[in-house]
Every structure is written in C-alpha cells, then in structure tokens.
Amino acid sequence: MLKKSIEGRPKPNWPAANTLIKALLDVADKSVLPQLKTLYRRAGNAYKPDIEVLLYKLGDTKPLLRRLGKMVKQARSGDRFTLYKLIFLAGRVGMYSLAEKYQRLKMRRYSASATDHYNLACYLSMQGKIDEALAELEKAFKGGYRDFGWMEKDGEIAATRRDPRFKRLLIKYIPEALQNRKKDDKKK
DSSP states (O other): OHHHHHTTOSSSOOHHHHHHHHHHHHHOOGGGHHHHHHHHHHSOTTTHHHHHHHHHHTTOOHHHHHHHHHHHHHHHTTOHHHHHHHHHHHHHTTOHHHHHHHHHHHHHHSOOOHHHHHHHHHHHHHTTOHHHHHHHHHHHHHTTOOOHHHHHHOGGGHHHHTSHHHHHHHHHHOHHHHHHHHHHHHHO
C-alpha cells in the first residue's frame, strides 16, 4: 500500500503516504523490512529520509546513520535547512542528545523562538534532564508559547509534566489553560 502511495510522486506531501509512514512507525512490524528496503531503493530522494527513519526503527540503521553523518558535516558549515532536518530526524528516531546538541546550535546561530525552547525542553525531558527541561519551558512560556493542548498529550514532555514544578509554571504563565482544564474535568 505504501509503495502504491508514493510511486510516481516526486514529493512526500501526499497525505496518505505520510499517514502510512506514520502508521508503519507505530506498528514497527519487522516483516515489512524486505519490501521496505526494495521501496527505499526505488523511492525518490524526497521520500528517503522518512523511509530511513522506518528502516532505523526496524533495525536497519545504516542508511539513516549515513545520512545523519553527512548532515552533521553540512550543519557545521552553516546549512540552515540541513540543521533543521538533522534535528527533526534525530528526534524522530530517539537520538535526543544529538537533537539537543543541534537544537542548541540552531538557537545560538539563528535566534531562538518560543517553539525552539519548547522543542529543546522536549529533547531534555526525554533524556531525564528535568531541571533543564523546566528552565527551557519557562523560556518558552516567557516567549509566548501557549499550546497547552499539545503539551498535555506530547509524549516527549511527559516526564517533565509529572514534575510538580511543571504545574507551577503553568499556573504562573498560563492560568487560563488550567481554568479550562478544570472545566473539562468537571464535564467528564
């Protein structure tokens, strides 16, 4: 089905292909590995990074590690797009220390948005660096980050969410979100 979804499509912007790739990531069924390798060899370059993530999750790490190695060299020389993609791919496969390192580089090199601080908090949280994650969350909130709905379900920030200091940050910066949460809890 994935093969039929991406054949002949030069860019991975077709919603069904993206959905299938995400579903395969969730399932992580190794029985699809041979077909996925064949698809990878035939796929256009635009699909290769996503398929490499799938291969990595299924145990074939070489294609993605090769790509990340090249991207690290390009990111050091100042390629902004490569830096963004490197952070994204590293985070997707759980290489949170690599994602953290290059997220920090990105923030130093190109000014840090509230979302950048939130993303860094996620990478830190996934490594168990709760104190640092909370500090980055506070910077995100000070910068205007207010997507409480996403924070509630984002698995990458879950460890930090369990810390009592997380709720104190919410009370300080997003009191209306907590009010809405209480209203939603009463409706249930």
